[in-house]
Amino acid sequence: MARAVTNQRKATNTLFAWAIGLLIFFPILWTILTSFKTEAQAINDPPIFFFFDWTLENYAAVMERSDYAKFLWNSIIIAVGSTILGVIIAVPAAWSMAFVPSKRTKDILLWMLSTKMLPAVGVLYPIYLIFIQLGILDSRIGLVVVLMLINLPIIVWMLYTYFKEIPVDILEAARMDGASLRDEIVHVLTPMAIPGIASTVLLNIILAWNEAFWTLNLTAAKAAPLTAFIASYSSPEGLFFAKLSAASTMAIAPILIMGWFSQKQLVRGLTFGAVK
């Protein structure tokens, strides 16, 4: 029997869901609102919600002071580049773990994930030295590689979960049909796993886009992405909340828009396999 849901109950649930949603979204909303205030209104006590003098002067100031396009371009290259590189490496890895597992496969997966538990700063020094040795400090290629490595365990883990859902029969049929390992992965496995791969890609672009520790520590002027762009507004001259907010809004806007349009895909990806 279907569970009876009264209208009143439905309304309460909806209200509750909206309240939680708003609570989670509030910091972002506040940042966006603040970006349209004057500096004085931004730090007004009590805080002003909607009724302030809406202004675009912060955006003008930010655009004038820094080269937004350059930061944006760096962010795109680093986020998309590290994700694509990661997926190219992770697909064969996840294939072998899902379809020809050894006794240690589960352990390897856990061990890979455990690297995410290490505080990043613990390996900053060696990685910094390696970057100097290789001459890739403050280069986009360096960041692409580092962020790919940082997120690789998650990419492999996610793809592994999706691949496990694909019936082995179909891959065996491909083998019987004369497909080489490469054909099997390119023509059968990957197309069947497209929804899973798409949500993995989306999530990893978001993770790489927002990654601040490595991008701040390994870049200076040339390869700095939007995280460094935000950080440059929180520094020595004192805090300018309105300009900082404007910079933040500009930094998160692209990823927010992408997330909005792909939310169906993202939610499906993140709950994939939970319900048969």
Added chain:
Amino acid sequence: MGRFVLDKVSKSFGDTEVIPPLDLTIEDGEFTVFVGPSGCGKSTLLRLIAGLEDVSGGQVSIDGQDMTSVPPAKRGLSMVFQSYALYPHMTVRKNIAFPLRMAKMDKAEIKKRVDEAAEVLNLTDYLHRKPGQLSGGQRQRVAIGRAIVREPSAFLFDEPLSNLDAALRVGMRLEISEMHKRLATTMIYVTHDQVEAMTMADKIVVLQAGVIEQVGSPLELYRAPRNVFVAGFIGSPKMNLLTGPEAEKHDATTIGIRPEHISISNESGMWEGTVGVSEHLGSDSFFHVKCDAFEHPLTVRAGGELQMSYGAKVFLTPDAAHMHTFDAEGLRIG
């Protein structure tokens, strides 16, 4: 061409030996059925031939060539899976064309062959559909289409009809037999259904616990089962297997008599008993008769019109010419 020789082929998963070393020869053009209860290793044996599993020992040769360590893609065999295993993201046309594409055949030839296969299998109207939009029977046809386009040296079928409903199953059984007559290609077919085995096979291989119990034509197996297991497995309804003093009269531990080789009468006969459940199929009637001489009731086949009421007293007489006798090890005496 497709002649298979298995030489001392064995398979273990970890410490469990599922197939002890066995020898088997399958002649070119033969329709061979592997039959046995579930878990008897018949599918594993097929997968060893396909190359989808590695053998733990022994040698698999096809047409005189050692194929033991050749990957499945290079063995030149086609396989139809129980689950059909169609590529869900491809249309029917692309599914059938896939093996040809893998063989790097040119596009015009691929199109021609796919159209031909679709024609034969009544799939022409469905070529643009995806497998998800097809019925079970149509999916099965696509799976078969994908297997035949390549003109393999042999077809392997792994319980291909178990997911179909009864009526469709009988139809597909005929179609597969028809296809075998037309193509004259070796076919190896795995099933747990002895009716499928009897109706389709040139040669039946009966397996139990990874061991070959008997190899022979359907009628050889029916007429002269090598042991009690084969006797009980082949034939429907099952052969009556009787033990006790009656068996000892024939110097045997077990005697076997098929339901169709017992006559039933109201007046006189060798064994006296009472009628239990009757099953009327129209063409035949089956009576389950409890005799004092035996522990289990006997199944008897009679004409379709014969009526016997529940609890009626009857006499049964076995046809001595069709009696099977088995020794203490279960092996056939005569």
